[in-house]
Amino acid sequence: MPMHVRAWEAYLERHGIAPRDLRTRMLGKHNTELVAYFWGPQERFDHGSAKEALYREMMEPVFEKHLVPGVVEFVREFEGPKAVASNAERPNIEFTLSRAGLSREFQAVVSGDEVARPKPGPDVYLKAAELLGATPSDCIVFEDSATGVTAARAAGMRVVGVETGGPLTDVDWRVPDFRDPSLHDWLSGQ
Numbered sequence: 578m579p580m581h582v583r584a585w586e587a588y589l590e591r592h593g594i595a596p597r598d599l600r601t602r603m604l605g606k607h608n609t610e611l612v613a614y615f616w617g618p619q620e621r622f623d624h625g626s627a628k629e630a631l632y633r634e635m636m637e638p639v640f641e642k643h644l645v646p647g648v649v650e651f652v653r654e655f656e657g658p659k660a661v662a663s664n665a666e667r668p669n670i671e672f673t674l675s676r677a678g679l680s681r682e683f684q685a686v687v688s689g690d691e692v693a694r695p696k697p698g699p700d701v702y703l704k705a706a707e708l709l710g711a712t713p714s715d716c717i718v719f720e721d722s723a724t725g726v727t728a729a730r731a732a733g734m735r736v737v738g739v740e741t742g743g744p745l746t747d748v749d750w751r752v753p754d755f756r757d758p759s760l761h762d763w764l765s766g767q
Contacts, residue, residue: 584632647755660705664689699732
């Protein structure tokens with residue numbers, strides 16, 4: 578998230594727009610909402626895609642330091658079907674999975690651009706469950722935003738709050754990152 582904020586700031590400044598209250602405005606929002614706010618609905622795709630390309634460019638040299646601690650090991654260790662369900666654009670998801678060496682670890686990937694209602698709507702999670710052949714109530718979502726928690730709950734899924742951005746409510750379990758030993762204990766009871 579900090580790099581997304583920096584990329585938005587840089588992109589907005591390039592276009593002569595003062596990025597006031599940007600972090601608050603961004604949290605849990607889909608790119609189309611942000612672009613519509615700053616430019617209007619007619620220019621959603623061009624600005625959103627250009628900003629995301631800038632984000633990937635800025636993230637490339639500092640990628641590893643922005644990974645949530647323990648996430649790569651956790652994903653590789655966990656056996657069973659896994660999906661990514663994100664409001665991010667597909668190029669960002671693919672960039673992240675590729676750079677983390679996790680592209681082959683997920684059986685399904687769903688972007689917020691590929692569903693009618695991105696988060697806080699439940700569609701990305703419901704589509705991911707469908708692609709995995711899973712019942713939503715059998716799914717556990719790992720989420721780091723309040724908007725994502727709302728989406729997962731609306732989908733009828735259990736939620737582990739990964740509190741990298743601060744405390745989350747309405748979750749079944751919470752951890753500061755994926756190294757927390759309590760996570761394995763909690764998962765073994767599910």
